[in-house]
Amino acid sequence: MKAFEQYSDLEIVQKILQGETELFEMIIRRNNSFLYKVGRSYNYNHEDTQDLMQDTYINAFTHLSGFESRSSFKTWIIKIMLNNCFRKQQKWSFKHIRATEMNDESLPMFSGQQDTDTNKTVMNKELSFVIEHALQQVPEDYRIVFTLREVNGLNVAETSDALNISESNVKARLNRAKSMLRKEVEKTYSAEEIFEFNLVYCDAMVERVMQKLTNRSL
Numbered sequence: 001m002k003a004f005e006q007y008s009d010l011e012i013v014q015k016i017l018q019g020e021t022e023l024f025e026m027i028i029r030r031n032n033s034f035l036y037k038v039g040r041s042y043n044y045n046h047e048d049t050q051d052l053m054q055d056t057y058i059n060a061f062t063h064l065s066g067f068e069s070r071s072s073f074k075t076w077i078i079k080i081m082l083n084n085c086f087r088k089q090q091k092w093s094f095k096h097i098r099a100t101e102m103n104d105e106s107l108p109m110f111s112g113q114q115d116t117d118t119n120k121t122v123m124n125k126e127l128s129f130v131i132e133h134a135l136q137q138v139p140e141d142y143r144i145v146f147t148l149r150e151v152n153g154l155n156v157a158e159t160s161d162a163l164n165i166s167e168s169n170v171k172a173r174l175n176r177a178k179s180m181l182r183k184e185v186e187k188t189y190s191a192e193e194i195f196e197f198n199l200v201y202c203d204a205m206v207e208r209v210m211q212k213l214t215n216r217s218l
Contacts, residue, residue: 007026009027009030009072010069010073012026013067013073016061016064024061024209024210025206027077028205028209028210029202029206030074031074031077032053032202032205034077034152035052035077036053037147037151038078038082038085038144038147038148039052039081040132041135041143041144041146041151042089042140043136043140048088052081052084053205054205054212056077056081056084057077057209058212061209061213071158071161072158074152074158075154075161078154078162079161079162134181135181138180142174142176142177143177145159145173145177146174146177146181148162149174150174156171
């Protein structure tokens with residue numbers, strides 16, 4: 001499997017469609033953390049998030065031929081996860097959003113942070129539940145945009161595509177989310193620590209999905 005690590009997502013997808021279905025494991029490993037953060041940003045617990053991730057991977061595998069590379073594969077599969085979260089939640093609201101000015105050149109909230117202090121890193125990990133709780137208090141519309149942009153690293157266009165909202169709306173929501181969170185997180189926490197998907201779960205997710213696909217005889 002390591003021999004294929006240098007291949008792009010598109011190349012891996014093409015090989016899977018040509019019959020090398022075992023390579024889907026790479027798709028799972030590459031996207032576990034992204035999908036996990038999306039699920040948690042909807043306030044689903046760990047178990048529900050893992051179930052949604054499994055459903056998302058199965059959906060992606062089943063419709064892999066429909067991926068046309070108009071957007072990145074990461075955006076495509078995150079969009080599937082978002083749709084699954086939406087269906088589970090049975091509600092979706094984008095009301096009362098008013099566009100506010102934001103500099104197009106502004107950098108992600110955490111991009112300039114440099115944290116090389118080992119003690120600070122340890123403290124961040126020990127207290128990471130605080131930031132998760134803080135983010136859960138942010139209204140969903142803003143929380144999802146914040147997660148996609150600041151935690152998963154999607155750009156404005158990718159976030160707009162994933163959520164089917166305008167780029168100006170993405171910027172407005174991100175700006176509002178930052179104002180809600182800045183005092184609580186900017187000086188202490190790093191983006192990758194929010195809703196961190198512990199690698200201990202990665203192998204288990206791979207096994208779950210690949211077994212499911214095997215059972216489907218796909």
